[in-house]
Amino acid sequence: AQSVTQLDSHVSVSEGTPVLLRCNYSSSYSPSLFWYVQHPNKGLQLLLKYTSAATLVKGINGFEAEFKKSETSFHLTKPSAHMSDAAEYFCVVTPRSGGFKTIFGAGTRLFVKA
Amino acid sequence: SAVISQKPSRDICQRGTSLTIQCQVDSQVTMMFWYRQQPGQSLTLIATANQGSEATYESGFVIDKFPISRPNLTFSTLTVSNMSPEDSSIYLCSVEDRLASYNEQFFGPGTRLTVL
Structure with missing residues (x-):
């Protein structure tokens, strides 16, 4: 299971300050892990x-x-937030064996204040 | 990488009607996936579409409601049948990169569906 x-x-962060978005995973198999960003009305x-x-x-x-x-x-993480970083961020896990099913996290909405 | 296009990009539909969403990929891929993203929510996998076989549906999704076609290695359709306002969502197709070892997925731009 994963x-x-x-x-x-x-x-919520101020522009120029560090960003930390947290993600924990559980996987029975060695996972591949991804972060995706989705800006309003845009694709992943x-x-x-x-x-x-x-x-x-x-x-x-x-980002790293x-x-x-x-x-x-x-x-x-990101050392210094920019206004353009305001978006929804998804952490994603995929097993590299044992069958293929990608699981998306619930998402974290990042707000950046001027 | 893969470039994916979807049609339509958005639509407004009446309750009880059906809408077919098309997904076109610029390269041949074995597996294609259909996701639903309800307003303010994360992505949920609807089904996996393999060319030449029946689609595999996730728990909570059935073929009668979301029939899928996969006629070739570059194209798939998802139909949302007998729509209700609860079907208002963004529907995304994706493909995987099995040439790499890490199974990265590439996503289409999505189809934003509103049901009145």
Whole structure:
């Protein structure tokens, strides 16, 4: 079985301050992990992915995430928020064996204040 | 990577009618997926569509309500039948990248459906 939990439904930060969006997962198989972003009335865009190579993954737009197996976490961070980062973020887990089923987290809405 | 297009991009429909959503991919893919995103919610997998076989539906979704066709390796349709306002959602198709080891999915832009 597998699941993904995004610990915050909403996060609000000021422009220029760090961003932390938290994600914990559970998987019976070695997972691939992804973060997607969805801007209002836009499609899903892949931010970054963990594929069992480096545990610290760098993505687009200055985002990065660290895979911590001991904590079953894959938190998304960015050193300095920009107004354009305001969007919905989804943490996604996919097993790399044992059958294919992708699970989406409930999403975290990021608000960025000027 | 794969480029996915969907038609229509949005529609407003009357209760009791049906709408067919088309998904076109720019390359041949084995597996295609259909998701629903209800207002303010995350994505929920409706079904997996393999070419040449019946679609596999997730719990809570049935073929009579969401019939799927997969006539070839680049195209699929999802029909939302006998619609009610509860079917108002964004419907997305996606494909997987099995050439890579990590099963990345690529998503279409979605079809925004409003049922009155």
